[in-house]
Amino acid sequence: MSSAAPFPAPRLGEPYLLTPGPLTTAFEVKEAMLRDWGSWDADFRAMTKSLRDQIVALAGDRKGDFTCVPMQGSGSFCVEAMLGTFVPKGGKVLVLANGAYGLRAAETMRYLGRAHTLIDKGDYMPPRGDEVAAALDADPAISHVIAIHCETSSGILNPVAEISEAVYSRGRKLLIDSMSAFGALPLDVTDIRYEAMVSSANKCIEGVPGFGFVVARRSELEACKGNSHSLALDLHAQWAYMEKTGQWRYTPPTHVVAAFLEALRLHAAEGGVAGRGARYARNRDVMVAGMRGLGFETLLKDRWLSPIIVTFFCPADPKFVFADFYERMKAKGFIIYPGKLTVVDSFRIGCIGRMDDHVMRKVVAAAGEALVEMGVTSAAPPEAALAERAKLAA
Ligand SMILES: *Cc1c(COP(=O)(O)O)cnc(C)c1O
Numbered sequence: 444m445s446s447a448a449p450f451p452a453p454r455l456g457e458p459y460l461l462t463p464g465p466l467t468t469a470f471e472v473k474e475a476m477l478r479d480w481g482s483w484d485a486d487f488r489a490m491t492k493s494l495r496d497q498i499v500a501l502a503g504d505r506k507g508d509f510t511c512v513p514m515q516g517s518g519s520f521c522v523e524a525m526l527g528t529f530v531p532k533g534g535k536v537l538v539l540a541n542g543a544y545g546l547r548a549a550e551t552m553r554y555l556g557r558a559h560t561l562i563d564k565g566d567y568m569p570p571r572g573d574e575v576a577a578a579l580d581a582d583p584a585i586s587h588v589i590a591i592h593c594e595t596s597s598g599i600l601n602p603v604a605e606i607s608e609a610v611y612s613r614g615r616k617l618l619i620d621s622m623s624a625f626g627a628l629p630l631d632v633t634d635i636r637y638e639a640m641v642s643s644a645n646k647c648i649e650g651v652p653g654f655g656f657v658v659a660r661r662s663e664l665e666a667c668k669g670n671s672h673s674l675a676l677d678l679h680a681q682w683a684y685m686e687k688t689g690q691w692r693y694t695p696p697t698h699v700v701a702a703f704l705e706a707l708r709l710h711a712a713e714g715g716v717a718g719r720g721a722r723y724a725r726n727r728d729v730m731v732a733g734m735r736g737l738g739f740e741t742l743l744k745d746r747w748l749s750p751i752i753v754t755f756f757c758p759a760d761p762k763f764v765f766a767d768f769y770e771r772m773k774a775k776g777f778i779i780y781p782g783k784l785t786v787v788d789s790f791r792i793g794c795i796g797r798m799d800d801h802v803m804r805k806v807v808a809a810a811g812e813a814l815v816e817m818g819v820t821s822a823a824p825p826e827a828a829l830a831e832r833a834k835l836a837a
Contacts, residue, residue, distance in 0.1 A: 466796030521655030653699030733807030
C-alpha cells in the first residue's frame, strides 16, 4: 500500500477508531456483510475452509502440522476455549502477566478451577526468559505457560521468542494470546515454538467483531478430547465437527465471516504480515514523533513500543482533563482510548485499523489544537511518571 494515497475516510463524519478493536474497517469489509448466508450451505462451508486455510498459512505452517479452529464470540471466549481445551484437568498453568489481559487469563484459570500460578510484573514490565525458566525449575507441576504477545493494556511487545525458548528448554508447553498482534507482527511457527495461539477477527486482520480463532498444533489438539469444561467452548469438539462436516458446531456469525474473508483479501493485497506490520509501524512512528513534538511522553522506551497501540502520560498541567481532551478529539473525528495504568494517569492511541500516516498526522494536529483550546501550555508529564518509567530497562 503506497503511503501517497490516503485511505478514504469513514463515511458521513464517522470518527476514526484509534482503539485496538473494534477498529476502523474498510468500506469493502462492511459491504461484504450485505447478504445472508445459509450456515450449512456449500458456499458458506467453502468460506469457512478458506478462512481456516488462510489463517494457517499466515501462521507460517508449510508442513501441515497446524490447524485453525474458529470459535464464536469475542477474543476472551477464544482464550477461555484455548485454556479449557489445551490444559488437562490435572495440568497447571504459569500465567505471565504485565497488564489486564494477562490478569484476565489468570482469572479465566480461576473460573476453570484448574491449578495455576502467576508471575505478575505490574502495569508493563516485561516477563523475561530467565525468570520464566526459574519459575519452571521451582515448580515441576507446571505443564503449560501462557504468554501475552502484545499486552494491549500498555502496548508493550512482550519477548515471546525468549519466553518460548525458556518454556521448551524446560520441557513445558506454550500457549500464546496474540490477539492484538497476529497478522501484523511475525509469529511464525517455524521461528517461535508453541502449541496453540489465539487471535480474533477485529484486530490486525481488520475484520468486524464476532469470532476468534485458535491456531493449534494438530497432534496436540487431537490429544485434547474431553479436557474442556464447557460444551460450547470445546475447541476439540468444534474442530472434530468442522473436519467432518465443514460446518461450525453451532450458529456461526455468517456476516462476520464474510467480512473477515474480505479483510483477508485486503491483508494479502497489502503484502500480508510484512505489509500490514510496516503500515502500522509507520503509523506509530509518525504519531509518536508528532506527539513527542507536542511535548507528550510515552510510557515505554522505544525498544518496547509495539506498532499496535501506544500509551502516553497525561500532562501534569492541571488544565489537562482527560475527559475534556477525549471529547475534543472526538469532535475532531478521532476516538482515543483511556489508559489502564494503576500508578499514573495515561491515555492510549491505537495505530491499527484502516488508516495510514496521513491520518496519523491529522491525529497529532487535532491533539495540538485540543491542548490550545484547553489552555494547556505544556504536555510534559509529572515527575512521578518519569520516575516510574526509569524503572524500565532500556
Ligand atoms: C482484545 C484482546 C483480548 C480479547 O478481548 P475481547 O474484548 O474479549 O475481544 C485478549 N487479549 C488481548 C491481548 C487483547 O488485545
